[in-house]
Amino acid sequence: MGNGNNTRLKLKEALRNQAHALGFDVVGFAAPQPPPGVERLRPWLAQGRHGSMIWLEKNVARRLDPALVLPGVGVVVTLGMNYRPPRVAAEDESASHRPKIAAFARNEDYHDVIKARLGKLARWLEQTWGKPLGGRVFVDTAPVMEKPLAVAAGLGWQGKNTLLVSRKWGCWLFLGEYFLPLDLPPDRPFLGHHCGTCRRCCDVCPTGALDGHGGLDARRCIAYLTVESKDPIPREYRESMGNRVVGCDECLTICPWNRFTPATQEKAFLPRQDLDHMSLLEWIDWDEAQFRHFFKKSGIKRIGRGRFLRNMAIALGNWGEEAAVNGLIRLTYESDSLIRGAVAWGLGQAVRQKKSQTAQTLAAAHLKRWVHEESDPLVLAEIHGAMS
Numbered sequence: 001m002g003n004g005n006n007t008r009l010k011l012k013e014a015l016r017n018q019a020h021a022l023g024f025d026v027v028g029f030a031a032p033q034p035p036p037g038v039e040r041l042r043p044w045l046a047q048g049r050h051g052s053m054i055w056l057e058k059n060v061a062r063r064l065d066p067a068l069v070l071p072g073v074g075v076v077v078t079l080g081m082n083y084r085p086p087r088v089a090a091e092d093e094s095a096s097h098r099p100k101i102a103a104f105a106r107n108e109d110y111h112d113v114i115k116a117r118l119g120k121l122a123r124w125l126e127q128t129w130g131k132p133l134g135g136r137v138f139v140d141t142a143p144v145m146e147k148p149l150a151v152a153a154g155l156g157w158q159g160k161n162t163l164l165v166s167r168k169w170g171c172w173l174f175l176g177e178y179f180l181p182l183d184l185p186p187d188r189p190f191l192g193h194h195c196g197t198c199r200r201c202c203d204v205c206p207t208g209a210l211d212g213h214g215g216l217d218a219r220r221c222i223a224y225l226t227v228e229s230k231d232p233i234p235r236e237y238r239e240s241m242g243n244r245v246v247g248c249d250e251c252l253t254i255c256p257w258n259r260f261t262p263a264t265q266e267k268a269f270l271p272r273q274d275l276d277h278m279s280l281l282e283w284i285d286w287d288e289a290q291f292r293h294f295f296k297k298s299g300i301k302r303i304g305r306g307r308f309l310r311n312m313a314i315a316l317g318n319w320g321e322e323a324a325v326n327g328l329i330r331l332t333y334e335s336d337s338l339i340r341g342a343v344a345w346g347l348g349q350a351v352r353q354k355k356s357q358t359a360q361t362l363a364a365a366h367l368k369r370w371v372h373e374e375s376d377p378l379v380l381a382e383i384h385g386a387m388s
């Protein structure tokens with residue numbers, strides 16, 4: 001294949017068409033240079049807004065500049081796949097005895113699905129080109145700022161929920177990139193910001209994580225607290241978590257730019273039927289092997305059973321009825337103190353909420369016994385907090 005302008009444009013269009021044929025809904029080409037907006041990363045890190053995600057502090061220079069990620073890169077093909085669920089949440093998810101799981105975790109792990117699809121795109125291109133090209137594909141798997149890159153590729157803007165919002169597809173898009181060592185002409189960056197005076201995402205956020213100016217404090221975000229953080233969830237956010245046990249979709253769901261987004265066509269992203277109608281109690285008796293088996297294809301396995309049960313204990317506390325208290329009591333015997341600490345809070349929450357006299361009495365009596373048996377200082381502090 002030659003190097004003329006015409007040939008490059010043709011190749012670009014062929015690549016775009018092939019990406020669509022492989023199921024990508026949006027495709028754009030970004031210049032291999034720092035995309036607009038990335039200069040905010042350093043101040044964001046300096047303010048500690050990334051919490052315990054210290055991996056974000058590593059390779060900052062590379063994160064800012066795609067040319068350092070793959071020397072010789074000529075263009076960054078930036079792609080997105082719509083994952084809007086047919087129903088945003090199972091109807092009965094608002095019931096406090098049901099777990100609320102964000103759409104990204106309701107079926108197969110998007111990293112695996114999209115990476116495989118990007119691999120197919122790369123193989124197709126190499127066959128068309130006639131020889132290996134040495135490109136790299138990423139889905140949240142390299143120090144890359146995917147949203148600013150998507151803006152640079154003309155796909156949309158970063159909304160006040162901080163996510164990439166497309167005028168056509170809204171914000172239910174997973175992003176991925178194909179770093180390509182071919183000198184293809186980039187698309188025009190997306191200029192402008194179409195949030196206007198809207199601030200619905202900021203107002204709906206249960207923990208006030210969005211500052212209204214396009215910034216997010218991850219330490220307050222339920223997605224961070226339930227998925228990324230390995231620590232006890234700070235007390236001030238536990239009640240606001242409600243029954244959200246994995247991630248949070250509130251600031252996506254509310255966005256008016258999703259109004260015309262169709263449901264995903266991608267089977268792997270359709271919500272698993274067996275998650276619907278499950279009670280919180282059905283999940284807590286699984287051992288490690290059962291947990292891993294049930295979630296073997298899901299992103300939830302990355303969270304691990306310990307963090308998952310920590311989150312479940314908080315949701316059980318917020319449910320606060322007798323059945324929830326019985327579930328919490330069963331979790332008291334877990335060896336992981338992260339889980340037991342959350343269980344202590346859950347029991348205290350059941351006492352405070354006074355949803356039923358029996359639940360309250362049962363929880364208070366268990367705390368009284370447990371305080372004499374527990375030896376872990378952090379769990380003991382939680383028990384004392386729950387009893388006060």
Ligand code: B12
Pocket residue numbers: 036037038040041044053102103104139140141142143144145146147148158161162163164165171172173174175176193213214215216218221223224228246247248249251252
């Ligand atoms: C770290 C991370 C998180 C963290 C922090 C989120 C965040 N907003 O930074 C946590 C754990 C909280 C998180 C949560 C979620 N995440 Co996440 N996450 C990432 C990750 C790995 C890095 C993001 C990053 O660099 N953050 C650092 C900050 C500084 O950068 P930034 O968000 O890009 O943008 C800042 C600046 O650029 C600047 N800025 C840029 N332009 C402008 C313009 C103006 C006017 C202003 C004022 C500021 C500004 O302000 C922004 C906010 O501080 C990316 C994958 C990747 N490698 O990019 C996925 C990614 C962003 N996550 C994704 C998803 C789906 C989610 C969740 C929806 C999952 C869920 N349901 O639970 C939530 C959404 C929460 C939210 N509102 O952001 C998708 C988003 C797709 C999209 N359409 O945008 C990504 C791209 C993964 C992927 N491959 O698809 N995530």
Ligand code: SF4
Pocket residue numbers: 161204205206207208209210216220221222223247248249250251252
């Ligand atoms: S994901 Fe939830 S907690 Fe995080 S910013 Fe959005 S609404 Fe707030």
Ligand code: SF4
Pocket residue numbers: 159160161162165194195196198199200201202254255256257
């Ligand atoms: S809800 Fe409103 S403010 Fe938030 S991203 Fe969507 S349009 Fe922007």
